[in-house]
Amino acid sequence: MPKFDSQPLSRRTLLGAGAALGLSATLPGCSNTGRGGASGSNDSAAKAKVLPTYTRYGGVKADLSGAQYGIPDAFVHYPADPVQAVKEPPGDGKPIAVMTSTNTPIPPKLEQNAFWQQFNKQVGSPVQLNLTPSVDYDQKFATAVAGGTLGDIFSIGNVPQKPQMLAAKAVDLTPYLSGDKINKYPYLANLPTTSWNATIFDGKVYGVPIPRGAISSEVLYARKDILDAQGLPAELKSADDFVQLCKALTDKHKNRFAMADLPTGYVRNMFGIANTWKEADGKLVSSFEDPAQQEALALVQKLWKSGYIHPDAFTSQNQDRKTRFGNGTGPLVQATFSGWPTYLQTMDEEAEIAIIPPPAHDGSGTGHTWLGAPTLSVTAVSKSAEDRVETMLAYLNYLAAPFGTIEYLFRKYGIKGIDYQVRDGDPVLTKKGFSETQLALQYQADGPWAIFLPERKGSAETCFNAMKEVCPDALANPVDGMYSETASRKGGQLNRDISAVSDDIIQGRKPVSDWAQAVKKWKSAGGDKIAEELYTQYKSSR
Template sequence: MPKFDSQPLSRRTVLGAGAALAVSATVTGCSNAGRGGTSGSNDSAAKAKVRPAYVRYDGVKADLPGEPYGIPDGFLRYPADPVQAITEPPGDGKPIEVMTSTNTPIPPSLPQNAFWQQFNERVGSPVRLNLTPSVDYSQKFATAVAGGTLGDLFSIGNIPQKPQMLAAKAVDLTPHLSGDNIKKYPYLANLPETSWNAAIFDGKIYGVPIPRGAISSEVLYARKDILDAQGLPAELKSADDFVQLCKALTDKRKNRFALADLPTGFVRNMFGIANSWKEADGKLVSGFEDPAQQEALALVQQLWKSGYVHPEAFTSQNQDRKTRFGNGTGPLVVATFSGWPTYLQTMDEEAEIAIIPPPAHDGSGDGHTWLGAPTLSVTAVSKSAEDRVETMLAYLNYLAAPFGTSEYLFRKYGIKGIDYQVRDGDPVLTKKGFSETQLALQYQADGPWAIFLPERKGSTEACFNAMKEICPKALANPVDGLYSETSSRKGAQINRDITTVSEDIIQGRKKVSDWAPAVKKWKSAGGDKIAEELNAELKSSR
């Protein structure tokens, strides 16, 4: 097992992080942009030696238990008298400086944000946020590392020399969190065991994971109300059915394009392409190498040429596709289950969401959704805050307070009467609340996801049932939680290069036959080395 020394990091190494922080490029063999994830390094024995104890929180009973299906619990009502989980403010009166990314609009500043003001009071320390859109976070992070301005807490994804970087810049949390030590922070102890793999390097715990898993699986959202109005079914039996659905939904006179964004991942699901990697004959094989990739790209190219995809799909931002879905100009969109609440925010009261599972492209049965990674990212404590490490962990423990507690209610919904209203006994965000509460708290620390969608009657059941149908048979990435140094150094670039080729094929600038040489180049530029390193990690983890 390799040792990761706390050696100095060169500015070139740090700035070489590139886009690796913004996406899970370390272990992706297919396009999983938008799916977060980090990587751990050690064999299973070393991780088991320091892994925090797991103590499940059972303070509230789920209406829709997810445990038999490997999905989050579902809740139809918020407890009328939520439990106060934390009796003392976690802060020490001094500022807590946090650097993290966000996928939502930047919230109003502290003087104009009543939620943020009350949040600081409840924490017992002024929380200062350095928020950066996720697409720009990698460069911002690299600059902060080089300039020594990481703050007290920082989010970390995939960067070159990640183990060395953590050893140099982050506090070793092993004495505080390993084994039963974590019981001092009961809501961190409630995090799934597998999520901690992303935070353990060389037998040391270097951060607190943000758990996700099945909830971050990408699926095809559909505007059920629009489908119903046109007499169209929210189910598919083949790729031909998908094309016909897109044709029926597209109406350029209404400025409507069936697809709010590119459906490349969904199409790959129809062709049974692996979730990044698959094991074959004792080796790891990238999903890029699947011969079905060319058929999948040809189909997406057909959808693009036919005008069924929004024409700004290649240039727009994440929020744009949500807007298109919400206003009906893009009634189909690929997104994660976790995005359901924000998609509801974009829709009128009468609008409905349905999830369409991928069929096998040839009509022979079901396709294969890709299961979301166990961990979104990791929050580390900077060595500059080492003398306040217990305060930092208490703060993260506060943010991880689970569903059913008064802390969760406040963190997710803000101030009653200002940020949320009570509707049929449940909290529902107001427009002001949706704006004020976007402090990226869920990207600093979070408890296990809960399916609770009071914004729209029936939404909780719809989301739970869709996950129950899709996730138990979804394809996992066999190397989730494993680390490849070559991927951290080169993965972002070589994946970006091959993604450019796929986009050129879809737009007709290249031929489908250009895919095979692009894969060959990807393999020689680092793909084969990544496979070799990840395969070695995979074998040592068993």
């Protein structure tokens, strides 16, 4: 695959704090959103009444089928004769104004962007983009809601009283998408049923999901070529093995630190800590409350004090850790499987990626990777475009055209000879293409993920096999797709507060024992209320 979600989670999210709050921020780079009972019924029965009918696209045969493992299909080559999925341009000639977030550099303006110009022709409407870095999107979204400037299509951000906001600002898509009605939009019907759960609020479909799931699971990337050169294994049996690996890779004379960024999530995987929440004793319990959290933090603190983690880990951005991994100054990094394409782009031709599954910290077996959420984000149609709702859905259907189609090839790779070159029969983005195609199309609508890595021979198979090893036993968040009003209102501050304590502990400014008091404060300040709200929905869905 090309660029996409090179690293959709911020370092703060990697600490697990935002996720453990049950936050429902539905934008690229954050946990997925759903809907609970904040303003009405949203149990499984209510959802079942309106869920769109799933119809799998069967137009292309995978080289490696991931269905039995719960992972995406993999493709070694792009079909030589891709099919045309959309016969007529979806647009109506009028502008389509889109508001969404992005995790990539802002693309060249329309006047200097050949891909954007051609994209508008393909769509049949000029697409106007209002792009905001994902870290700033919630604030921008709240301002747009208040000011009535959401455009025609918008990614749903995190605001208080979200169900009420959607009822006021977004078109109810139930009459167009529920049940078999979605067949008018066959590539939206190709989206997994579990992803649609995140779009249903008060028994109504308010958006189109962008599916992810296993591909957004976070794992430990390793520079296999560097490990091989030092005779180091890409396999661990315990936390002690991990520490020794980090020690061996760290070389201050080469300005090399084993970890390009904090490995907090990976270390938690070693200790078998739950993915965000777990049910216990008739209630929902946050993973923050697991006693093993203190052991995990102590281990990360040890790595930090030993100088095995890059010193700028607390202040750097996503691109910084990619650069460190690519140039070898940080040969280990925690990232999502979906980041594989952009990590490849940072590396020399001789460099290789390996995935190191988490071992049990005590050497008793394997650890537990956290399974990625089914839905990355949700896109809604604004009531200001209600008279053009079918045009908007046709546009989103076009963007969801799956792998193997002409539309997918164009959408992901742009114009042949300008945005991509053909190498061994496959499209490979040029630098110009990587820049021009950053229109955040994958955050407006997208088809099911496909593992396709033409940048490096053998990469698709390597990624697929790593996912096959890790994902079937990965831990899911039991309340993915559920909504908490308290998390929506207070979650941001709760997240910042407990993340600050985690930062202080790792850097040695506070003792590990301070974690217990931080969790107690988190619970009393809103965490327990979030748990109650989510558990009410959880029970109704069983």
